[in-house]
Amino acid sequence: KFMPFPVFEFGLPMPSVTVVCGLKNAGKHSAIRNLLCCTAGLTVCAIVDQTEDLALPASLLDEAASNAPPQRTRIFSMSKPRGRKRGGSASTSAEVVYTPLKNGCMCISRGTAPIVDCVTQVALGEDAYDYIIVCSDEAREPAILAQAFDEHETKPEVTLADVCPIDTVVTVVDVSTFWDDFNSKTSIAKRVGPLLVEETDERNIGIADVVTEQVETASVLLLNKTDLLSQKRLEGLAAFLTLLNPDAKQLRTTHSGVKPEHMLGTRLFRGVEAAAESPGWSQVLRGRTLPRTPSSKMAYFVFQARRPFHPRRLFDLMEDARQGKHGFRRVLRSKGVVWLATRAEKYGLWDHAGHEFTLDSGGVWFWAMPDGLWPADERVRAEIKAQYIEEDDIGDRRQHLVLFGKDMDQLRIEEALQRCLLSDAEAALSPQQLGSLEDPFCEWYVEGLDPEEEQDSLVLSPPDLDQTLVQNALDLKASEA
Numbered sequence: 001k002f003m004p005f006p007v008f009e010f011g012l013p014m015p016s017v018t019v020v021c022g023l024k025n026a027g028k029h030s031a032i033r034n035l036l037c038c039t040a041g042l043t044v045c046a047i048v049d050q051t052e053d054l055a056l057p058a059s060l061l062d063e064a065a066s067n068a069p070p071q072r073t074r075i076f077s078m079s080k081p082r083g084r085k086r087g088g089s090a091s092t093s094a095e096v097v098y099t100p101l102k103n104g105c106m107c108i109s110r111g112t113a114p115i116v117d118c119v120t121q122v123a124l125g126e127d128a129y130d131y132i133i134v135c136s137d138e139a140r141e142p143a144i145l146a147q148a149f150d151e152h153e154t155k156p157e158v159t160l161a162d163v164c165p166i167d168t169v170v171t172v173v174d175v176s177t178f179w180d181d182f183n184s185k186t187s188i189a190k191r192v193g194p195l196l197v198e199e200t201d202e203r204n205i206g207i208a209d210v211v212t213e214q215v216e217t218a219s220v221l222l223l224n225k226t227d228l229l230s231q232k233r234l235e236g237l238a239a240f241l242t243l244l245n246p247d248a249k250q251l252r253t254t255h256s257g258v259k260p261e262h263m264l265g266t267r268l269f270r271g272v273e274a275a276a277e278s279p280g281w282s283q284v285l286r287g288r289t290l291p292r293t294p295s296s297k298m299a300y301f302v303f304q305a306r307r308p309f310h311p312r313r314l315f316d317l318m319e320d321a322r323q324g325k326h327g328f329r330r331v332l333r334s335k336g337v338v339w340l341a342t343r344a345e346k347y348g349l350w351d352h353a354g355h356e357f358t359l360d361s362g363g364v365w366f367w368a369m370p371d372g373l374w375p376a377d378e379r380v381r382a383e384i385k386a387q388y389i390e391e392d393d394i395g396d397r398r399q400h401l402v403l404f405g406k407d408m409d410q411l412r413i414e415e416a417l418q419r420c421l422l423s424d425a426e427a428a429l430s431p432q433q434l435g436s437l438e439d440p441f442c443e444w445y446v447e448g449l450d451p452e453e454e455q456d457s458l459v460l461s462p463p464d465l466d467q468t469l470v471q472n473a474l475d476l477k478a479s480e481a
Contacts, residue, residue: 015129016167021136021214026174027224029053030256036105039260045106047118048135051099060101116152123164131264139188142169142217146272168266171218176228182208182354208354216279218248219268227254239296243280243404246290281335284402297406303417305399308341311439313420318357326416327409336401342439361444367395
């Protein structure tokens with residue numbers, strides 16, 4: 001018999017949270033329904049958009065409750081609306097509906113109510129639950145939701161993560177449609193509607209970006225509908241997912257059927273910072289060698305250089321790469337840090353999944369920082385210095401990309417990237433002359449925080465050291481949200 005792992009904070013038992021995410025029709029609701037039906041002896045509260053989506057069997061519904069009017073309540077949120085400046089947060093409310101089940105579990109239809117407000121009400125309510133299961137929005141990135149738990153205060157100095165921490169992040173992957181979604185050029189807004197995307201992410205991101213982030217943040221990957229894919233293709237997909245997230249536990253199912261102990265109380269999700277270090281690209285940039293499956297032909301390689309890119313040539317290469325030119329048709333995922341000749345003090349974050357290529361602000365090189373702003377930890381300072389090249393005043397500035405793909409032509413791709421580097425003649429130009437080179441990329445802002453917050457607005461982030469690079473990207477998204 002499966003029993004919950006007790007978790008205690010402030011001397012009180014508290015429930016842990018399992019977040020279930022994935023695209024529509026991947027099998028999220030089936031996974032949650034299966035958990036509600038087989039968690040005998042445990043009390044579980046499931047928070048979903050609409051209870052009807054779960055298609056719960058009639059035998060599980062409480063007859064007395066079904067004959068009575070639905071139990072409804074309103075949740076009031078003091079969360080700051082998107083786009084609203086500091087100086088006033090508006091209170092909004094949304095109706096939620098409670099559906100009790102015969103086995104003591106509860107299902108809550110949250111409608112438009114924010115997830116953190118629903119979880120807070122359940123965690124601090126009179127009814128005690130062993131576990132809370134949250135069905136995440138299709139367009140929501142789990143890292144942003146986890147960060148919301150860390151920031152949402154249930155009372156002064158006590159966050160939602162203190163009261164009921166996220167214990168497991170499950171991403172349900174429909175193996176039969178994964179590659180169609182990953183290679184789609186459609187934005188997530190067109191798939192789920194602009195309103196939902198606006199509430200979770202202001203950017204018009206692609207489906208591939210959402211799928212990739214959900215996979216890379218997961219502590220458990222549920223490979224669903226395996227009966228619809230050949231064994232060879234399934235092994236190839238599993239190998240690629242392993243490269244994306246080597247630390248995630250993979251489970252293969254046909255109808256999202258999985259034992260409760262694989263999704264509840266796993267303690268596999270260890271917080272936002274640890275999750276930021278889970279992606280394969282992050283581990284490779286920090287020096288780890290990932291396991292490979294030769295039979296699947298999935299592989300990766302690292303591109304490094306200690307000379308800046310010419311921004312115009314790099315921009316043109318990224319445009320060509322979107323069309324699969326220069327060998328990039330075989331590159332499925334790539335990420336890393338970029339040094340542009342026109343931006344001496346700032347580094348960029350190269351991010352690519354499927355057909356989507358972006359180059360956004362990453363932070364400030366240590367080369368550009370006064371010594372007093374460097375980390376105090378001597379070990380970290382030594383690692384920074386190990387990356388330093390004093391000659392030509394290079395410092396820690398560099399190109400450092402990891403590329404994942406199948407049957408990649410590494411030589412051809414590396415040659416295309418090397419052609420984007422400054423020539424010897426260009427490298428000899430003065431800083432003023434380099435600054436005047438054509439640069440078609442958008443402006444980079446390195447605040448990372450609301451400028452009205454009384455905090456240091458400078459992002460202090462050494463690339464691929466302690467994974468603060470990834471955390472800064474999450475901070476940027478969270479501050480925009």
